[in-house]
Amino acid sequence: MNTAEIISKLPYSKPFLFVDELVSINENGVVGNYTFDANLDFYKGHFKDNPVTPGVILTEVMAQIGVVCLGIFLLNNKINKNTLIALTSNEIEFLKPVYPNEKVTVISEKIYFRFGKLKCKVKMLNAKNEEVCSGTIAGIIKI
Template sequence: MEKIDIISKLPYSKPFLFVDKIIKIDENGVEGEYTFDADLDFYKGHFKDNPVTPGVILIEVMAQIGLVCLGVFLLNEKVNKNTLMALTSTEIEFLKPVFPNEKVTVHSRKIYFRFGKLKCKVSMQNEKKEIVCSGTISGMVI
């Protein structure tokens, strides 16, 4: 499966698509990028005069790249318009803020994929290669 095909099969669209590029992907993990556009609505109020990317959005980026993209790759031809992927659990530690116009890279390693449930160890780095957040994310195919 081509990397661009994976992105096209994601169940998201702008402004809630948080995957710009898949750098590499195989049955054990994925690496991808996203750049936070300064015009995204959540920056208007989080925080006044000093915008920071909300943690829930950082989790969403990690889930879209590190879990859903990998799930689409692993399921391959079984993914269609009726396939739903639901987030079931997260345990994330936040270490540094992410600001508007920052590009982040998400690294994900599969822990397991069985019975329709995928669990991954995921980390996000900024352009300085500093880890901004990391942890585990799980989801399942419905």
């Protein structure tokens, strides 16, 4: 399965699709990118006159690239329209702000995948290669 096929199987659409490209993917992890469009609605109020990407959105980007894309890859062609995907836990530390129009890179390493549960160590880097947040995210994929 190529990276375009993986992205097409994501259960999200604009404006809640936070994956632009997958740079690399294998059974142990994934690297992908997303650029935050300055016109996204949440920038209008977070924060007034000084827009910053909310932490919950940064977590979602890491989950979509680092867990869901990897899970789709690991399950290969078993994913279908009835597949259920749910976040089960996350522990993220936020280190730097991410601003409108910034491109970020998510790097995810599989900790384990068993009984439909995928847990990954994830980190997000900005264009300067600085770590902006990191931690662990786990989710369940039920076919």
